Amino acid sequence: MPVGFWLMIRKLIVSVPAIFLLATSGCTRPAATTGSRTPEAYISDSRSVGFDIKPLKGQKGFLRFHATYPSEGRLAKFTVEFGPTRITQGMDIGHGRFVAEPGSDAIALFSDLRKALEAKAVPAKVQRMETLPFTFINIADQLSQAAGGGFNADPPGDWTAIKIFVGERKQEGQVFLNINTAIGKGQFSMKDPDSGDLVLKQLAAVL
Numbered sequence: 001m002p003v004g005f006w007l008m009i010r011k012l013i014v015s016v017p018a019i020f021l022l023a024t025s026g027c028t029r030p031a032a033t034t035g036s037r038t039p040e041a042y043i044s045d046s047r048s049v050g051f052d053i054k055p056l057k058g059q060k061g062f063l064r065f066h067a068t069y070p071s072e073g074r075l076a077k078f079t080v081e082f083g084p085t086r087i088t089q090g091m092d093i094g095h096g097r098f099v100a101e102p103g104s105d106a107i108a109l110f111s112d113l114r115k116a117l118e119a120k121a122v123p124a125k126v127q128r129m130e131t132l133p134f135t136f137i138n139i140a141d142q143l144s145q146a147a148g149g150g151f152n153a154d155p156p157g158d159w160t161a162i163k164i165f166v167g168e169r170k171q172e173g174q175v176f177l178n179i180n181t182a183i184g185k186g187q188f189s190m191k192d193p194d195s196g197d198l199v200l201k202q203l204a205a206v207l
Contacts, residue, residue, distance in 0.1 A: 037156070041183075042145070043146075046115075047117075049113050050185050052067065052184055053080075053185060055181065056079065063082040064081045065080050066079055069109045075103075076105060076106035079101060081098075082096040098134070099130070100130050114196075114200060118190065119196035119199070119200040121197075122204070128206070129205045130206075133166075138160070140160070142156045142158070143157050144157025145157065151178070157180075158181070159178055160180070174191040176190070176191055
């Protein structure tokens with residue numbers, strides 16, 4: 001059975017690139033596939049980059065995934081961790097981090113991220129870090145992908161939409177980090193083109 005997030009339900013409408021989501025808030029479990037629902041195939045779109053994930057063992061209350069992105073004979077690999085959430089101003093907010101892995105070759109990944117996030121360029125010189133902390137907001141779960149990008153609540157699916165914030169103050173960038181444990185996929189998706197360069201600069205230090 002796939003690992004996921006804890007479920008707490010409330011209803012609101014949340015806007016994701018060109019798609020409105022019926023959000024069920026909470027640090028939710030990325031929905032496990034039910035016997036009556038066939039896992040959906042991953043749908044690529046121009047404003048997102050999908051990657052493969054496998055759940056890892058973690059401390060109680062934490063979720064960890066090993067992520068890989070094979071492309072053009074290169075293999076980017078990293079770990080992403082999500083911690084427990086708390087309700088703040090009606091939103092489920094938590095802290096997590098990216099963890100660098102030895103031998104990762106992310107050149108192809110950053111080239112594809114640059115296009116998807118509409119960044120101007122891939123950072124040429126970046127000081128590497130072992131970890132990159134982020135703050136996240138759990139937006140919605142049990143979502144299905146829309147053909148043109150974004151997600152729908154109807155029909156339901158196995159995606160959990162998460163918004164993350166990396167960096168601080170003027171160097172803070174926002175990006176969606178969406179998870180589907182039923183098919184073993186994660187996805188970076190553009191939040192705002194103005195954040196593209198900031199997000200890419202932050203991610204380049206650890207992926």
